Amino acid sequence: MSIRSKRSPAHSSPGEIRTSSWTQGSALAVRGGSLLLGGLLIAGPAALALHYLDRPATVAVAANQDMQAGLTSSEQTAGAVATGFVGAWLSATREDASLLETYVTTKTLILPDAATEYRDLRLVSVTPSAERAMASAIVTATVATTVVDGEETKTTWVPSYFQVLTQLDGTAVRVVGLPAPIAAPQEPSETLALAYPQTVPSSTGVGQAASAFLTAYLTGQGEIARLVAPDAEIFAVTPAPYTELRFDELRADVKTEGTPANGDRARVLVTVSGTAASGASLTSTYVLTSVARDGRWEIDSLDLFPAITN
Incomplete structure (x- = not known):
């Protein structure tokens, strides 16, 4: 060749x-x-x-x-x-x-x-x-x-x-x-291990919070302000890139079943596929931090980096 x-x-x-x-x-x-x-x-x-x-x-x-x-x-x-x-x-x-x-x-x-x-x-x-x-x-x-x-x-x-x-x-x-x-930049010799051992069912509080937030964030469907923590400054993507989302996988760094206590935190890794008005579909990964307040989970931040295993 x-x-x-x-x-x-x-x-x-x-x-x-x-x-x-x-x-x-x-x-x-x-x-x-x-x-x-x-x-x-x-x-x-x-x-x-x-x-x-x-x-x-x-x-x-x-x-x-x-x-x-x-x-x-x-x-x-x-x-x-x-x-x-x-x-x-x-x-x-x-x-x-x-x-x-x-x-x-x-x-x-x-x-x-x-x-x-x-x-x-x-x-x-x-x-x-x-x-x-x-x-x-x-x-x-x-x-x-x-x-x-x-x-x-x-x-x-x-x-x-x-x-x-x-x-x-x-x-x-x-x-x-x-x-x-x-030569092109070399890849690291070791791959980072992400620290999200817990599968998050979409029916749980964290799953619902992450799904509702990303739906409002990426499609404009829903009020994003009521889904984020009071001090969080997160705004929806405009114009919305997608009309429909499919949540492929949700994982967390801690167990999130049951009613959370105020101040509980969970780092969440979400794999989501978005479909645009043209019909084109792309899959993305989002890293979120969720915090509990008054018995419900809210999104506190869109994180720059994922949680990794030490």
């Missing part, structure tokens, strides 16, 4: 294949030397060139790319520059490398005839060096890859990761070298 990245003409149908998702790249002021690095894409001996982005235009960062806490503005900008750089690098061809030219000189590069197809380009992380003179950015994209298995050839979309090095000089950000494909 052999695998290779699939390339397509640089001008592809919108929404499927991107040639750049960082639209401000061409507006950046660029100055600096030349780039020569040893590798498959470079002809000639290795050398170093830095391209200055002295006063970057307003950086366009995807909405889901939250800035990392503790980074300086230049380090945050480095992440946006790296994202655009990877998009320009993947989309560059012999006929059109204009966007890549805003980052590095392409005179010494051996460029392909067709652009690499990609989508979902986004920043993963930015790590500054100890002296904060450089930053390493990890960027991911889903890349179209051709898989040859015997006589069969097919295209599959593969999550891919790239490292981009940048040099920081005051407000200037300079790309160093070219994007480098790297």
Whole structure:
């Protein structure tokens, strides 16, 4: 079996294949030397060139790319520059490398005839060096890859990761070298054991509270305020994503049968399938904390993390 990245003409149908998702790249002021690095894409001996982005235009960062806490503005900008750089690098061809030219000189590069197809380009992380003179950015994209298995050839979309090095000089950000494909993040060697040993029947107080709450939360059916604890600030999803729910499994960290005492708490793991108005159905997992008041269970919080076994 052999695998290779699939390339397509640089001008592809919108929404499927991107040639750049960082639209401000061409507006950046660029100055600096030349780039020569040893590798498959470079002809000639290795050398170093830095391209200055002295006063970057307003950086366009995807909405889901939250800035990392503790980074300086230049380090945050480095992440946006790296994202655009990877998009320009993947989309560059012999006929059109204009966007890549805003980052590095392409005179010494051996460029392909067709652009690499990609989508979902986004920043993963930015790590500054100890002296904060450089930053390493990890960027991911889903890349179209051709898989040859015997006589069969097919295209599959593969999550891919790239490292981009940048040099920081005051407000200037300079790309160093070219994007480098790297291995995907490794999964933990051990799987966490969730601490929800108790099955919760839907007819119990906790089961009814969790079901009623998620129904109001996800479908808008029911008054969510009367299902949550007095101090809980939880609001329904609007617009409601589903019109119908099916509760597949409810589990708790403690036994919840009988009438609870005031202040009793139970952490609940709920697996629920929601059906949208279109008929599409998705299954989700919710982690809740329920608290007892006046003999009934109320939802106290939608938890960020589940209960785990120590």
